[in-house]
Amino acid sequence: MSGWWACLDEQTRQAVDAEVLRDRRMMAVKAVWEALRPLGLGLRVAEEVVHLRYTVLGERVRGSSSAEPADVPTLAARAAGLPGRVVAVEALWDGDTVHDWFVMLIAVLDEPAGEGHLATFYRSPDARPLGRVAAEVGRGLADHLGVPFHFASPDVPDGGAPRRR
Numbered sequence: 001m002s003g004w005w006a007c008l009d010e011q012t013r014q015a016v017d018a019e020v021l022r023d024r025r026m027m028a029v030k031a032v033w034e035a036l037r038p039l040g041l042g043l044r045v046a047e048e049v050v051h052l053r054y055t056v057l058g059e060r061v062r063g064s065s066s067a068e069p070a071d072v073p074t075l076a077a078r079a080a081g082l083p084g085r086v087v088a089v090e091a092l093w094d095g096d097t098v099h100d101w102f103v104m105l106i107a108v109l110d111e112p113a114g115e116g117h118l119a120t121f122y123r124s125p126d127a128r129p130l131g132r133v134a135a136e137v138g139r140g141l142a143d144h145l146g147v148p149f150h151f152a153s154p155d156v157p158d159g160g161a162p163r164r165r
Contacts (some may be wrong), residue, residue, distance in 0.1 A: 008036065021060055072137075072140050083112065084109030084113070087109065088108040091149075131153070131154040131156070131157070135151050
């Protein structure tokens, strides 16, 4: 795959790195794919080229040390700004080719029914298991809000784990 990176002109390389540094994965993939598609590069390989750039640029990528603020006051303020009443806090596993597994913390809403995104945990800054970090933060927020917390699989990534509703 590094051979594909060498096929890009310098201007495109700079543009891809700029998108990666802003953590705009899809725009970086698009730039690689459009530049190298005439040479036979597929979309999946373009994603892998961008993944390698994330690896090379490491901690310089925006939000790489932690996804978002994960303190209870900040998350409680986000929850208060949602369009409905928070009736539960839930953590869910998800994944992609760049970040591998990550955990989304959401507020389950009632009136109107739905959910609101609160935070995404891509990795633990102190190397603790990601699911445990998300569970600790989610439980603390739920306790603060006086609502239940649900995380079906805190120890093992599982994108198909049962939801609260």
